[in-house]
Amino acid sequence: MLGIIYSILAGVFISVQSAFNANVSAKIGGAETTAIVHGVGFLASLILVFFLKGGDITKIGDVNKIYLLGGVLGVGIVFSAMKGVSLLGAAFSISILLVAQLLVAVAIDTFGLFGMEKIPLSFNKPVGLLIMIAGVLVFQSK
Template sequence: WQVDNKYTLLGGVIGAFITITVIQSMGALGPAKAAMLIVISQLAVAYVIELAGLFGVDKEPFEWRKILGLLIAIFGIIIFKWQK
């Protein structure tokens, strides 16, 4: 029962948290808006993991174009949600 990387044990807890938040966001926002928000959240967290070099991932330098891409996607959600 030896585990080399203790952080890998968090996978189940993180997965359960993600499942709960996805279920709640589908009910609150609807499937399309929730799916867009989920994907953007995953991209943002993945970029932070790359920047910090967490979980054994190679540390990457900061790039403005990636932040710009996330902002464009967020702006798309705002446009999608915008109603008269």
């Protein structure tokens, strides 16, 4: 249940953040907004580290260095979502984002990419993806 709650929160945060960032970007620019968002996010993450504790930063040497590029991907996420919302509107942009995210997540699960556990592809997953894509098309049609 906790995983569902965190996933719902992430969806809410992505949508609201993208709208906030699009508004900031309209005033100061996309790259500038991305830098500010990550600076503020860095401060917020330090607060989380301070209060939550429980990890062990000294084990950073044990981490595959490619996985440290998550921060770079975060920059791409913020910039791309912000531009998508600015150009397409929040609902259409986020609906495309969700379908793309699910397609990639299914590939990661199916092939066990990036050290993740393999989860076999069942018939219902591609069917669900096709229904989602159809939903986006119906949602956007005028």
